[in-house]
Each structure stands twice: as C-alpha cells, then as structure tokens.
Amino acid sequence: MIVANKKPIEEIIEMVKGYRKILIAGCNECVTVCEAGGKKEVGVLASSMRMFFMNEGLKTEIDEITLERQCDHEYLEELRNSIDQYEAVVSLACGVGVQFMAEKYFATHVYPGVNTCFMGVTEERGVWSERCQGCGKCILDRTAGICPISRCAKRLLNGPCGGSTKGKCEISKDLDCAWQLIIDRLKELGRLDEYEEIAPIKDWSTERAGGPRKVVREDVRQ
C-alpha cells in the first residue's frame, strides 16, 4: 500500500484558515489502512478544526466525506455536484489523490492533509516500512524476494558494501542490511549459487530518474 503520515493539525489549519466552508475528503484505500486519511481520521480532523474555528470565533462550516478511492475518476465524480459549494478541500488521500482531485476540479482549492511517504507494509500496528520504489523493472526473482533497490541504502545490485556489520546497515543499527537478508534467504532456499551471478547494469530509465512515467496498455484500453 501507499503509506502516508498525518500532517500536524496546526499545519493544516494554517493552510485553510482563510476559508469559511471546507470539505475534508478521506480515502478508503491505503491511507485508511495506515490510519492517516480514512473515515476515522477525517472525523478527528474535522472535529479538531471545528473546535479551533469555534474557539477563534470564526463561523466555519466543515463537511466530511470519505471516497472509496481518490485515484479513480468514478469515485471522484461523486463530488461533481457538491464541490462548488466549498471554498477549499483538504484531501487526506495520498499525493496521487490530492493531485487527481486538483486536476479534476480545476477551480477548487485543494490542500494535502497527509505527507505521502512510500510504498510499504504494515510491520505491526503503528509501524510501516518501505518495500518498493516502483523502479519499473522488478528484480525480485534474482534477490530471493527481497528488494535491494528499496531496502539497501545504496541500492546495490551485487552484494553488500563494506558498511554491512552483523547484518545491519551502517546508516542505522535498526536497519537490516538488505543484502544480508538476501544472502540468508538464498541460503535457506538452497539457491546461494545464484548469488555468484553478476547482475548486469540496471536500466534506470524506467525509474523516476527517467522522468514522470506512464503505463499504457492497449490490450485493456478503451
């Protein structure tokens, strides 16, 4: 899932304090799972903002909605008939949702309510960590299902660097060395000989470095 973190309430208030009618829009997908922008968080933010504005003596109307997804036309269309009544929208979706909302409703002020962080997993409740950088050319087949692009600080492709100590990365003692994990798993799978194969130079043009990306699938396109 896309992992996001809540923006501090005061930061959000600062963005929208000049508006008197605001919609807070949550998203039922990734940000709900990582407890940053789902229906619950929409309710908490709306209640907090109402209290702030009331305390300031500013009559401000704050409505709440949580869409199934903010990254698809069909769900964002649900706002078509009501969006014009709002002076501003705070979207608690990831950066993708915020942008799609802004693209779709060109004349509406849209503000982000979360900091979008990475694609990752829920290690335990309240702990999320990165697993994929969307490099566009998956190499997990050669690395025992552990991604050195997202989990190695240097994104190395042929084994660990000299900074790997007792299975940990030199940038933090809390961070596992991705290559140590890969070697351990290859050993467990009886495929350690694959470690000897030199990985060719990676084609980074499919990564973000190659500019904004797009997937076009003619087989499903309408």
Added chain:
Amino acid sequence: MRLRYPDTIRIIRVPCTGKVDLLHILRAFERGADGVYVVGCMEGDCRFDRGNLRARKRVEQAKAILDKVGVGGERVKMFNLSSGEGPRFAEYAVEMTKKITEMGPNPIKEAMGKAA
C-alpha cells in the same frame, strides 16, 4: 455505599474503556463539555486484555489535539480503578470537578457566545 459525588457529571456507560473512541472525546468538547474523564479498570486487569491501554492512548491523543486547538489538554484525563472501589470513583469525580471548575468553562462556548 450511598457515596456522594458532584452532580455535574454525566456518566456514559461503555462495555469496556477500549470502546471509547478519540472521536467520542472530541465530539463531547465540540458540543460544549467542560471536561471529560475516562475511568477504566486497573492496568493489567482488563478483561479484554488491552482495552484500558487503548483508552489511555486515545486520551493522550485527545489531550494533544485539545492543546493544539486551544481548548486545553488538561480538560481530559484517564483514571483507573477496580470495580470494587466505589469510594475512589467518588474521589475521582470530586478531583476532576474541582480541576475543571478551576479551569473554567470550555472556551468554545464562550467564543461562540460572542460570535453569535
């Protein structure tokens, strides 16, 4: 026991303090409550294992938010006691009432009164 405690308190019964949501606390303040306190079982004695620990976290979250929006985090508090401690329940009610009385009414009520 016929214990006396302040009649300003409105008791809302829940099956376990783990049922108390952050939104319940915030909405109480939004609607004009001067203070909210959550009374749970002793820590480690939760019948549902972690209900009171969850409640404590939510109370802490509410505190942080109330501080940020100018209502005051001191207006919300978590207490723990066992079900046999009636006198302590009354003590907590007196303590909280005293504290909230000292702090005065929820500032939102006053601000909205002026705005109206």
